[in-house]
Amino acid sequence: MDLDFTAEEGEFRQRARDWLAAHVPAAPLPSLETEEGFAAHREWERELAADRWSVVSWPEEYGGRGVDTVKWLVFEEEYYTAGAPGRVSQNGISLLAPTLFDFGTAAQRARVLPSMATGEVIWAQAWSEPESGSDLASLRSTARRTDGGWLLSGQKTWSSRAAFADRAFGLFRSEPCDTGAGAAGKPHRGLTYLMFPLDADGVTVRPIGRLDGKPAFAELFLDDVFVPDEDVIGEPGQGWRIAMAATGDERGLTLRSPGRFLAAADRLARRWRARGDPADTALRDRVADAVIGARAYELFTWACASRSAAGETLGAESSLNKVFWSEYDIALHETALDLLGAEGELADGTAAGQDWMERYVFSLAGPIYAGTNEIQRDIIAERLLGLPKGRR
């Protein structure tokens, strides 16, 4: 049992650190939830990709470096320690790409991944619908067979960054509820996983302001949007299984690397030491919890990565992970805003704590997306503790 890095991993870390030191913008980019910020973050993706730092764990042929999980985690640690910008391609990289690696065709990978790696095409997810949130399998948007492909119709919502993104991926009902398997209490059947352009004929994108008004997500209205067969992932009707495999990734190792929290906890601890009131032990304890939580998450992740490297499959454990980081993230940012005092209320883009506020607002969504924490707790109770299924 060890926590040691090989010499080669150390060299990899140094190369990443050197590159980031030379390239990370000195001033923070504008919020990536704004049009201006989105463009700036897209440009940053291009810069990362130019030197093969945007998708280090991917095979080289798609723009990556083919590194293993340990090196990916090392890269992430360096990335966030360097204060590098948020990743505008997050949804594509953490959700669609793993799906294509597992279920896509070679042609789809060759077509989709290189432009994802450079940020030339930025992907949005299209899971939720107005009547289908946690009960995602009840979704109603349809894919109807047509010559050479499918026609998509219906409404998707809470589609992160769809206001500015280029393409989207999601699930559609390809076997109608009234005749297909969906009718008889098997709503998970008859769903198909498709990719489609957000600027196609029949697509209307209506941005939605998140809590602070920034258009971080959007509604999508689809009216007979044509999608060629080549943009179906896996077999038609198998979309649920395919999507669930990817949401495991989303909740698990690849969505929130510990580097992000280690860097945030470090900034918080430094601010506490510089500005905190040592007599305020209540706040001190919360700062302590932030650094303890970051370390716990880091070590938990190394244990998962080690198990994965040893050939074990990580399944429902990803739900432990998701509840932990999403609640931890909020607590950390609440502590930071409290430590900022009156400055911690300001959200006008000029305050000292602006980045804390931006990340606080972002953190508030964590327990809701990628499967609500209520759904995660059901999964933990039923699959890890073996408790009986009950009414939701």
Add this chain to the structure above:
Amino acid sequence: MRFLLDDEQRDFARSLDAMLGAADTVTATRAWGEGDHGPGRAVWARLADAGVFALPVPRAYEGLGPLPVETAVAFVELGRHAVPGPAVETVAAEALLARLAELGEPEPAKRFLPSLASGAACATLTLPEGGPYALDAEEAGLVFAVADGELRLAPGHARVRRSLDPARRLAAPLPGGELLATGPAVAAAARHATDWAALATAAQALGVGLALLDRTVAYVKQRRQFGTPIGSFQAVKHRLADVLIRLEFARPLVLGAALTMAPGDIAAAKVTAAEAAYGASRAALQLHGAIGYTAEFDLSLWLTKARALRGAWGDPGVWRGRALAGWG
């Protein structure tokens, strides 16, 4: 990077679990609380045979270590089975004496470590950063006390005080006694011993929490109300899911602290494991309902221990302060 117990370490945990599972530790613990140490002593003899008390002790003093990871692995099992006695304190005393030897005071190590490692002797102690009470001073053959830069072998103990946990019998060492060592090495060794005490307590608390969770999961699967197992209710499920999350994030902290022995890591492990176990005890009591609130029901052994371990060797605030001080 392989942050996983190896096969040998897992086998060690499994064999201790099996051995303690067959040793009727519940009866031993209840007897211990009533002052009958015989059954508990028998459990200790088996632990000694398994090498548990040799793990912290360097080979030069007839030990197997120091092996903090294996020590942590063992203490998880001690907690899981509610083993009575001053096990944490014996380990801390061993760490104290071993570090004193490293710092140029080998005589106490030569004199006491071989018998502690073999299990022929057991020890308890007080340290400047712990509380005033030594656990099970009436039963431990050796009562060490560190105060004012001196390590002494206490001449006895004051009146035995009851803990909420009936198996924990607390008594302050009497002042005076044989002077074993003095000088700055004593303070340094005492800090080291405090870290070992915290690590072992954290591991023990993790085991206590896991036992509470296991017992509660089993209970809510079979307890029926409104015609259905209460474990099918979402309020029950979510509370137990939260218990598992806290324990599963405490586990890597405990093993990581054992691996690095860094003061910040040990502090993080202590506060997290102790609070996770205490949280498990609150959930366990609530979900068992009134039966869980009785001394007669065996769950009480773990419920009361979780509360005691939360404060043992320093309360959560103390350890949070140390975790923050040790960061970066």
